[in-house]
Amino acid sequence: xxxxxxxxxxxxxxxxxxxxxxxxxxxxxxxxxxxxxxxxxxxxxxxxxxxxxxxxxxxxxxxxxxxxxxxxxxxxxxxxxxxxxxxxxxxxxxxxxxxxxxxxxxxxxxxxxxxxxxxxxxxxxxxxxxxxxxxxxxxxxxxxxxxxxxxxxxxxxxxxxxxxxxxxxxxxxxxxxxxxxxxxxxxxxxxxxxxxxxxxxxxxxxxxxxxxxxxxxxxxxxxxxxxxxxxxxxxxxxxxxxxxxxxxxxxxxxx
Amino acid sequence: xxxxxxxxxxxxxxxxxxxxxxxxxxxxxxxxxxxxxxxxxxxxxxxxxxxxxxxxxxxxxxxxxxxxxxxxxxxxxxxxxxxxxxxxxxxxxxxxxxxxxxxxxxxxxxxxxxxxxxxxxxxxxxxxxxxxxxxxxxxxxxxxxxxxxxxxxxxxxxxxxxxxxxxxxxxxxxxxxxxxxxxxxxxxxxxxxxxxxxxxxxxxxxxxxxxxxxxxxxxxxxxxxxxxxxxxxxxxxxxxxxxxxxxxxxxxxxx
DNA sequence: GCAAAAGTGTTTAATTTACACCCATGC
DNA sequence: GCATGGGTGTAAATTAAACACTTTTGC
Numbered sequence: 001x002x003x004x005x006x007x008x009x010x011x012x013x014x015x016x017x018x019x020x021x022x023x024x025x026x027x028x029x030x031x032x033x034x035x036x037x038x039x040x041x042x043x044x045x046x047x048x049x050x051x052x053x054x055x056x057x058x059x060x061x062x063x064x065x066x067x068x069x070x071x072x073x074x075x076x077x078x079x080x081x082x083x084x085x086x087x088x089x090x091x092x093x094x095x096x097x098x099x100x101x102x103x104x105x106x107x108x109x110x111x112x113x114x115x116x117x118x119x120x121x122x123x124x125x126x127x128x129x130x131x132x133x134x135x136x137x138x139x140x141x142x143x144x145x146x147x148x149x150x151x152x153x154x155x156x157x158x159x160x161x162x163x164x165x166x167x168x169x170x171x172x173x174x175x176x177x178x179x180x181x182x183x184x185x186x187x188x189x190x191x192x193x194x195x196x197x198x199x200x201x202x203x204x205x206x207x208x209x210x211x212x213x214x215x216x217x218x219x220x221x222x223x224x225x226x227x228x229x230x231x232x233x234x235x236x237x238x239x240x241x242x243x244x245x246x247x248x249x250x251x252x253x254x255x
Numbered sequence: 256x257x258x259x260x261x262x263x264x265x266x267x268x269x270x271x272x273x274x275x276x277x278x279x280x281x282x283x284x285x286x287x288x289x290x291x292x293x294x295x296x297x298x299x300x301x302x303x304x305x306x307x308x309x310x311x312x313x314x315x316x317x318x319x320x321x322x323x324x325x326x327x328x329x330x331x332x333x334x335x336x337x338x339x340x341x342x343x344x345x346x347x348x349x350x351x352x353x354x355x356x357x358x359x360x361x362x363x364x365x366x367x368x369x370x371x372x373x374x375x376x377x378x379x380x381x382x383x384x385x386x387x388x389x390x391x392x393x394x395x396x397x398x399x400x401x402x403x404x405x406x407x408x409x410x411x412x413x414x415x416x417x418x419x420x421x422x423x424x425x426x427x428x429x430x431x432x433x434x435x436x437x438x439x440x441x442x443x444x445x446x447x448x449x450x451x452x453x454x455x456x457x458x459x460x461x462x463x464x465x466x467x468x469x470x471x472x473x474x475x476x477x478x479x480x481x482x483x484x485x486x487x488x489x490x491x492x493x494x495x496x497x498x499x500x501x502x503x504x505x506x507x508x509x510x
Numbered sequence: 511g512c513a514a515a516a517g518t519g520t521t522t523a524a525t526t527t528a529c530a531c532c533c534a535t536g537c
Numbered sequence: 538g539c540a541t542g543g544g545t546g547t548a549a550a551t552t553a554a555a556c557a558c559t560t561t562t563g564c
Contacts, residue, residue, distance in 0.1 A: 014311070014314075015311045015312055015314065018311035018312070019311065019312065019374055019375060022375050022376075024286070024375065024376040027286070027323060028326050028327040028328070028334075029284035029285060029286055029287065029326065030284060030287050030324070030326040030334075031279070031282070031284055032284065032285050032287065032368075032379055056269070056270045056273035056274065056277075057270055057273070057274065059269075059270065068282055069285070069368070069379075071283050071284065071285040071370075071377040071379075072283040072377060073283070073376040073377055075374060077370070078370035078371055078376075078377040079283075079285075079370055079377055080370065081368065081369050081370060082366065082367075082368040082369075082379070108365055108366065110363060111337065111363065111366045111381050112337075113287075113324070113336065113337040113381070114336055114337075115326075115332070115333035115334055115335065115336060116333055119274055119330060120274060120277045120279065121277075121279040121328040121333075122326040122327060122328055122333040122334055124287055124324075124326075124337070124379075124381075126366050126368070126379075180439070184435070197516090198516085198517090199515080199516080214554070214555070214556085215515085215516085215517090216517085216518080216519085216555090216556080216557095217553075217554065217555080219516090219517075219518085220552090220553095221552090221553095224552090239562095239563095240514085240515065240516080240562085240563095241513095241514060241515065241562090241563075242513080242514040242515040242516070242561075242562055242563065243514080243515060243516045243517080243560075243561045243562045243563090244516085244561085244562070245515085245516060245517090246516090246517095452543090453543085453544090454542080454543080469527075469528075469529085470542085470543085470544090471528090471529080471530095471544085471545075471546085472526075472527065472528080474543090474544075474545085475525090475526095476525090476526095479525095494535095494536095495535090495536095495541085495542065495543075496535095496536075496540095496541060496542065497534075497535055497536070497540080497541040497542040497543065498533075498534045498535050498536090498541080498542065498543045498544080499534085499535075499543085500542085500543060500544090501543090501544095
């Protein structure tokens with residue numbers, strides 16, 4: 001990150017004067033929020049964290065957690081970055097801090113701004129999705145300062161109660177992106193423990209794609225990832241209902 | 256589109272009263288703009304439309320076209336949709352109207368909101384990319400009301416003058432998305448004429464991926480798309496430097 | 511012993527990649 | 538006639554998909 005003062009070292013005096021005298025125009029502005037789709041895979045089931053609204057509008061409905069992006073027009077401090085706002089919301093909502101729980105996967109999905117999506121005022125919302133290891137889930141209920149937060153199975157959500165605002169649409173777009181990212185990026189490793197078995201990783205893939213995968217074929221793909229250096233063997237075995245399984249680790253230093 | 260009055264038919268009187276009395280909070284709000292990455296393929300070269308800034312900041316630099324999203328807080332009219340704002344900008348910038356030139360491909364890329372990206376004030380910008388057939392390009396110069404607009408070869412841009420704001424970053428993210436979309440979606444057809452030859456389509460792929468493709472192998476993939484019903488033969492031949500080539504058409508009615 | 515899941519192998523088809531080569535046309 | 542690029546074919550390597558089978562554990 002560059003310091004604010006050094007951001008435009010090449011600025012000429014003419015421009016300097018322009019900016020000193022500049023006053024933001026009086027055009028109406030929208031509110032801007034970040035909405036979070038926080039996902040985890042628990043018992044082979046894809047789950048999303050929702051909060052219940054206790055104010056109008058959509059009072060009583062379940063909604064994605066989110067909040068306003070902190071902004072202002074001071075030249076020396078224009079507020080927080082979008083990513084920072086999302087990360088702040090994530091930590092507030094889960095009660096997990098970067099220190100206590102390592103890094104979180106967090107990525108922008110899309111921005112939603114249909115007029116009328118919030119009846120109170122014009123709100124434009126930047127949607128992010130976060131992936132949380134199921135090993136951290138038990139910590140969340142304890143730490144979260146927002147009561148009325150609950151994990152919902154994504155599969156069951158469809159036929160349960162409708163979500164607030166356009167959050168069903170946001171969730172849908174996020175799932176589509178997550179499914180696409182699954183093949184192209186390493187997001188699956190964000191949802192398994194530090195070390196994991198082949199079947200655990202397969203479970204994550206199955207949960208996100210919402211369809212079963214052939215264990216034998218998945219294994220072959222997995223072994224290929226070992227050859228490519230993306231995955232490496234770890235020590236120990238994982239006890240299962242039957243034969244104990246070998247555990248592996250994601251090789252962060254991609255070849 | 257639903258009518259505003261019917262948007263929440265289920266709203267209860269309690270909520271109705273809440274909304275009547277609701278006054279938007281006094282939190283600072285950012286300006287929100289849309290920035291457009293307008294792409295075309297001309298002579299096998301990927302090009303982007305830029306405008307020269309004639310005001311501070313970044314006076315004289317080249318920038319992506321863009322503008323403010325029109326918003327307000329009236330319950331009956333909260334302003335225009337993000338997609339609509341992008342489409343309006345596109346039509347203003349190119350001088351092409353939907354009527355005169357058919358539809359345009361236009362899709363959201365990502366939202367950029369780093370503090371300080373605009374030194375005047377806090378600006379959050381939703382980036383879109385548009386694809387324009389090269390057959391329409393000649394119309395653009397004539398119709399565009401913005402003078403100082405020019406097509407730049409994307410390949411050459413890197414070593415030419417730097418862009419205004421964070422527009423180099425926006426362009427980079429857009430190119431990455433376009434390359435990813437190329438395999439998964441039918442964007443290539445947005446950049447060839449209504450009927451096209453195999454080589455013309457290959458030229459588009461090569462321009463976006465910035466690398467040559469084997470003509471024979473590309474042909475096989477092309478023929479497979481015919482088998483799948485995505486492409487169909489069209490009447491006529493296209494004269495070339497040598498043997499005339501068969502022309503095809505994109506089958507909109509995907510099977 | 512038996513169920514359950516780990517782990518292995520086989521077969522077929524489809525796809526990718528790297529080529530060589532023929533053929534029709536404009537000049 | 539000959540260069541140019543359209544159009545065709547071949548062979549190896551990799552990947553996807555379907556499925557049968559063997560092994561090791563807990564109970």
